[in-house]
Amino acid sequence: MNHFNRRDTLALGVGALAATTLGTGASAAIPTANVEAPKLDIEKGASLRVLRPTKFVDPDETIFNANTQSFAKATGVQVKVDYSAWEDLRPQTAVTANTGAGPDVVLGWTDDPHLYSDKLVELTDIAEYLGKKYGGWYPLAERYGKKFGTNNWIAIPFGGSGGPSVYRISWVKEAGFDKFPTNLDDFLKLCRKLKEIGHPAGYTFGHATGDGNAFCHWLVWAHGGYMIDENQKVMINSKQTIEALKYGKALFESFIPGTQSWLDPSNNKALIAGEIAATQNGVSLYYSIKNSSDPKIAAMAPDLDHARMPVGPVGHGTETALAINSMVFKHTKYPNAAKAYLAYMMELEQYDKWLTGTYGYWAQPLKAYEQSDVWKSDPKIAAYKDTMKDSLWYAFKGPINEASAAVVADYVMVDMAASVATGAATPEEAAAEAERRAKRYYKTG
Amino acid sequence: MTDAALATPEPAAPERLGVISWESGPRKLVTVYLPLACFVIVLLFPFYWMAITTFKPNNELYNYKDFNPLFVHSPTLANVKKLFFDTDYPQWLWTTMLIAIAATALSIFASVLAAYAIQRLRFRGANWVGLAIYLAYLVPPSILFIPLAAMVVKLGLFDSPFALILTYPTFLVPFCTWLLIGYFKSIPYELEECALIDGASRLQILRKITLPLAVPGLISAGIFAFTLSWNEFIYALAFIQSSEKKTLPVAVLTQLVQGDDYQWGALMAGALFGSIPVALFYSFFVDYYVSSLTGAVKE
Structure with a gap:
């Protein structure tokens, strides 16, 4: 039976964490709080389709796919990841949002969740859980993740690419x-x-x-x-x-x-x-x-x-920072599976591997990951470490919406x-x- | 004027000194060969650029100081190898070929019926119908793709090759219909009248008389339709999301443009090899193609 509840998932996650830590010891320095994960009863027979921007280096795709496979193995949820060219991701997200068909989860660009906020599943529970566990979200991550003027999370930022x-x-x-x-x-x-x-x-x-x-x-x-x-x-x-x-x-x-x-x-x-x-x-x-x-x-x-x-x-x-901002569309039949997937991908044992493998290109949105070994691996990339900490959003000082996106576009x-x-x-x-x-x-x- | 002058016309005046005749070498050079050379250079230069970029190593691509950009100094097959062995290029070619052929066949079939009806049945309002079909061609795909996407989803075709096979005719049928209307017009109507007198039905006339005479027009429409389908981008981008089902123009960008890192060598190799099927199509049928544009069947 592929029906996993929170405890099963959490147990599997802990197991994976132990395996990773024993294997490399790489993530030992990243501080985490002991926080109970939200109860997500993954739907029976769930499967997911994910759309994300194409890799910028090979490890981006290989590690992301490996993490996804690891999620599938842990939960029984089959996940298919499709990749889209960077310039093409936005029109594909627009089609998905306007037709109610296509991928369940989109790792879109910075503004996209704010353009389709009424079509998205609220992600406050997993965002708050991740924030508490990993030292909190950076201000820019909160700006990108929360619906303007509210405390409701409509997106989970995966990371930001800075421009030093x-x-x-x-x-x-x-x-x-x-x-x-x-x-x-x-x-x-x-x-x-x-x-x-x-x-x-x-x-x-x-x-x-x-x-x-x-x-x-x-x-x-x-x-x-x-x-x-x-x-x-x-x-x-x-x-x-x-x-x-x-x-x-x-x-x-x-x-x-x-x-x-x-x-x-x-x-x-x-x-x-x-x-x-x-x-x-x-x-x-x-x-x-x-x-x-x-x-x-x-x-x-x-x-x-x-x-x-x-x-x-x-x-x-x-x-400023170009962020990957993930969202779950309401047309998905498996919202809990989608939320569990996003939370799983942001957990230490998956996220740190991805962050390190991509050379910090998508700098972390969660504060704990600033202790990642990637930032010690090459002093020349230190300028990217605080990308999500002190960058501004394009609509600064206003809200991110259709008008701000159009002005930038x-x-x-x-x-x-x-x-x-x-x-x-x-x-x-x-x-x-x-x-x-x-x-x-x-x-x- | 004398009678003698009328009876014996003056022989053609010899070429005056300093005046060049139409047949002279210098005039031909200026009026024919030079413009032709300009056209050839302008039209073929992009292909030349694609070809040399395909076989250039990266350091030559970026270094214009030490290497003349118009030539390849140290040719390499690395870009071709990357394209064919590190990407799903053969799969993309196959998918694109299938979709282009199916959409072309469907469009030609519909266009033949539409063009024949408008041109030959001469029903009331036929000209207006023809005009309306042409106007449909003028609506840009960038406006149509969202409403079409809604229809594609409702029909359950999203992320399937049929989404493209059935939507490409929205711009192929108007174009082919207009091309075929023009060609059918050049076929003498008397031939059909003879067949009618002999008792042939309309469908028999279309199949046994008109279509065999319209082969150059059909080939011309087919080439255009195939090329448009082969190169189409926005519908392929919007209606197909699975990596393995993507068509060539979309897939090449997905795998060979990584952020702001454009892998020019492999991209140009993709463009070069992607244009070969279309070039072959044109080269095989160029005589038909020219005759269709010039109107081969005269009354």
Whole structure:
């Protein structure tokens, strides 16, 4: 009989934990509290279909599949995992949400659960259990997981990919800096100096879903500008934004030519080709260089390091994080099995293996995992450890909803910064245009 | 003017000094070969780029300073090997082929009946029906995929190849119908009248007279339909979620674009080998294809 209740599942989980710990000892340092798991009576004959973004490195898929198989073995619930290209995941989630068919569980992108919140199973019980057991959720994880303005969890964030700077150590030193700058003035000086020595920096001003949005939002937020306030009033046309745009123009002039047309792969290609000394990216770029089968590319890895993006007048970090945010659709016949699956995947013996195997690409949303060995394995990736701890969400300071998603998808912030950087508009004109475009989405104009 | 002048026309004036005739080499070069060369370069360059990227190692792909990007310096089969042995590419090819052939056959069948009825039966409002079918072609798939998805789910076809086989005709039938209306128009009606006098039914006329004469048009419509099905993306993305059932354009992206890491060599290999079946189709039937576009049967 494949009907497992909470005690069975918990017992199996403990068994698996013991096996893992005995096998590697890797997870011993991660503190956990003794918390009783919520009672989830897994439906008889349950089976699940899961949709998630495709791997960024091979261990992402192999470990995720192994963890899933382990769940199936422990509970008898058969789980089929399908993978979707990153750009394709959002339309597939939309079809699932609008037709009530398809996967039971989707590991979607940051905003998606908030767009379909009325079609989702509430996950408060497992979220609270995981939070209590693993030292609590980071603020950004709570923002992504809870329905805005409530304490009801509609999603379980699996992790976030941050966007620190990745840079060539030797060229930064050649430019006269022992360390990567931590403030805006020094950052501009570094970029100008890098250009002088023939190894310019390159940060994306183009329509790149990840890199363009991450850089331009960092730029505006660092100066105190933001798109929307808590009451959904469009606030982008401010003197802080104007200052940010002037600074952005100065930066752009020091970059390698052409960053206004860059897409997500462009900065990867430029760094690998040795054309730029610094850019902003997830840990994947370092990982792909370090593990390249081409010895010439792999030889670049020792000269690479990462640093958090410089802090502006606001006094705190203003990076953002692309999160994998899991949700269970109401059309599932097996909501308890789906919840048990998500909880199981976030448990120590599964999650730490995945976190470590993916080199911390999807940095943890639960505080206890900051003790994971992955963060001790290579000091160069330490900049990614606090991704979910102190990053901001794209709709900062407002709620995540259809309007905020549309503003990001329409590159309102990116276009504003790029138009000033390239001289197509003055900072005042660009901020006014961004305000007009944002108001159309928020229907306040 | 004298009679003699009228009776004996002047011989053709010899080419004036400095004027180039239409048949001269330089004029042909400028008016024919040069534009043709431009077309050939523009049309074939993407294929050339796909081919050289397929056989380039990664360090050549990224290093334009030391390697001329237009040539392969150290050819490798690593990208081809990765495509065929590290992904499910053969499975994707097979699935895509089956779906494209089935959707094409279904669409041609429906289009022949529709085009023949509109062109030959001449019922009241036939022209309007033809126009309405054409207008259906103008509705973009990006608008249609959500309502179509709802229908696909209700019919129980979600995540099945039939979801694509039955939805592709929504854009193939209008296109093929219009193409065939034009071709049927070029077939002399008198041939059918003779058959009618001899006692043939409409279906017999269609089967034994019209369709054999319309083979170039059918092949042309078939090539277009096959190509459109082969390349289709958004329905394949929306209606199919199982990795093993995906079609080529969607599956290649799923397995060869990992985050912002584009595996250009293998991607280009996928594109190159994915375009070969379509290119073969065109090359086998190019004469029919040209004749259908120019109207082969004249009254």
